[in-house]
Amino acid sequence: MINYNGSLVADSQVSLHTNRGFLYGDSLFETLRVLDGRVLFLEDHYFRLMASMRILRMEIPMSFTMEYMEQQTAMLVQALPDAPAFRARISVFRNPGGYYLPEDNHTRFMITAEPLQEPLYSIKYSPYEVELFRDYYLPKQLLSTLKSTNRNVQITGSIFAHENGYDNCLLLNDDKNVAEALQGNLFMLTGNHLVTPPITDGCLNGIMRKQVIQIAKKFDGIHFEEKSISPFDLQKADELFITNVIKGIQPVTRYRKKEYAINLADAFVQRLNARIRLG
Incomplete structure (x- = not known):
């Protein structure tokens, strides 16, 4: 129905x-x-x-x-x-x-x-590996930020991830910077510096992205910034996580030989659920 x-x-x-x-x-x-x-x-x-x-x-x-x-x-x-x-x-x-x-x-x-099956968001404490998808790029234009039914890059990227045993892929824009993941926005923590690509880099103007940014700006000890992320930056990060409105926050545990913690993602999920309970 x-x-x-x-x-x-x-x-x-x-x-x-x-x-x-x-x-x-x-x-x-x-x-x-x-x-x-x-x-x-x-x-x-x-x-x-x-x-x-x-x-x-x-x-x-x-x-x-x-x-x-x-x-x-x-x-x-x-x-x-x-x-x-x-x-x-x-x-x-x-x-x-x-x-x-x-x-x-x-x-x-x-x-x-x-x-x-779950009313609130939760962290999945299981391995979650990502890789770059290089076959096609996201153009840095306004149409890339919309949720239209033209999702060919995400579809072919999802097939690539499935065929190669990855849980997700990170998409590059035409400047070869990381714009987002296949099914959500990307956040990267290095030290106490939390970064997500700006909308001008071609990423989706995500609803959960907005919620996480609001939480980050009020989170003690975290400096938040919208800034381009290069593939090289991923190797230096302490945490990576992906956000969308269905899963909430999905921590990345591995990219190539780099392994990541999930501490900040866990804390953000708790604050996200507290917001939902308050209505």
Whole structure:
């Protein structure tokens, strides 16, 4: 069951052959974590989606308010079997018609959801090895920062990681600096200096990235900075971790011959969960 433009319908009732998201990647999406019917970090998700739609010149319906977005997500989740939490995805796409040039800039939406077994975030204390993905690069442009359905770099990178036994890969931009991981933003701790690449390096404008930055700026003893990260910097770091809204914080334990601690990542997860409990 899915929510298609405000109605709960079976998956089979949705047509793909005229869907511009399927035909041209003319679509944006937000991946949401839902707890007790509440979309975590709702305001950040909503405003990122609205900004992205404006960048792609999509018409935003007047009815599509932040409250409406949460209500439509909750309506679907409540119709599914109960679970501790849910992973939901809202996709928006232009109305059918046209080829590269749309006939209509008005939009529709679709929401899907699946259960998660843990209500809050936790650290996975297991080996997690990454490698650089060098086949394709992320361009340093505004479109790279959006969650569009054009994810070919991430898809081919995920296949490369799977074929070579890595848990994740780090993506490079066209300056050959590390921009992000396949499924999230990258943070690097060296001494007491915590760094993440700036949005101008082509990384996703991540929702969990924003939460972690807010925590870092108030964390005693940590100096935070948005700064480009070179592959050479990775070898000198004490900790690496990857962030996204579903997993929260995923520590990296190994990159090539370098092994990393997970102390800061563990402390950040505790503060992140405290924020969620406070609502």
